[in-house]
Amino acid sequence: LRVTIDCKPENGDHFKTRGSGKLDKQGNFKVSLPQHLFKDGKLNEHCYAQLRTVSSPQPCPSINGLESSKLVFKSTTDQKHQFGLKENLKFSPITCVSASFWPHHHHNFPPLKSFHHHYPHPPIYKKPLPPPVPVYKPPVYKPHPVPVYKKPLPPPVPVYKPPVYKPHPVPVYKKPLPPPVPIYKPKPFPPIPHKPLPPLPKIPPFTKKPCPPLPKLPPKHFHHPKFGKWPPLPPFAPHHP
Numbered sequence: 525l526r527v528t529i530d531c532k533p534e535n536g537d538h539f540k541t542r543g544s545g546k547l548d549k550q551g552n553f554k555v556s557l558p559q560h561l562f563k564d565g566k567l568n569e570h571c572y573a574q575l576r577t578v579s580s581p582q583p584c585p586s587i588n589g590l591e592s593s594k595l596v597f598k599s600t601t602d603q604k605h606q607f608g609l610k611e612n613l614k615f616s617p618i619t620c621v622s623a624s625f626w627p628h629h630h631h632n633f634p635p636l637k638s639f640h641h642h643y644p645h646p647p648i649y650k651k652p653l654p655p656p657v658p659v660y661k662p663p664v665y666k667p668h669p670v671p672v673y674k675k676p677l678p679p680p681v682p683v684y685k686p687p688v689y690k691p692h693p694v695p696v697y698k699k700p701l702p703p704p705v706p707i708y709k710p711k712p713f714p715p716i717p718h719k720p721l722p723p724l725p726k727i728p729p730f731t732k733k734p735c736p737p738l739p740k741l742p743p744k745h746f747h748h749p750k751f752g753k754w755p756p757l758p759p760f761a762p763h764h765p
Contacts, residue, residue: 526576527553531569571595
């Protein structure tokens, strides 16, 4: 893609190409215009930036119209006038075909075999920097502030206040209360004498007879040897005749 600056005079209808430049991958371009187009820092003609391809001589149509690609004044640096577009150029890749719009095929390479061997990168040794040179700065001594002596204030003049005497409170005499009425309490009843109970009879001691001795059982012998053969079984007798 290339960018051309096409200008037409104020009273004219035909466009003339005043400069051209390449468009980089970021969409930026730089074009130098001739000196006779400037007068008092302004353009004498109406100039527009248009995109062109190598395959087509006609410029690519802009989506926002021709007025969006008009050059306007931006700034001045080192006696150079810098102009830019009024708006960003917007165009369709269908009507303006370029090689930068083609999709690139990404090959899917198989992963490299490492056979479980991890080879660490060798350490990078850098030359140590020299120790910093100390910069001696002379100490800055600030002058002591000049003391400000203030004239002492005169002692305060005592303000004499006459004493205030409060009158004594008038005593309040209350009528004496009558003597309390005695409360009659009945006399307690005399205790009732109780006859003592007779003593309990003595229970004779109960003697328990000893248990008779247990009968002696004959010793039992179980044919259950730990080692060896089992004893012979008894003859089989049917339960039903």
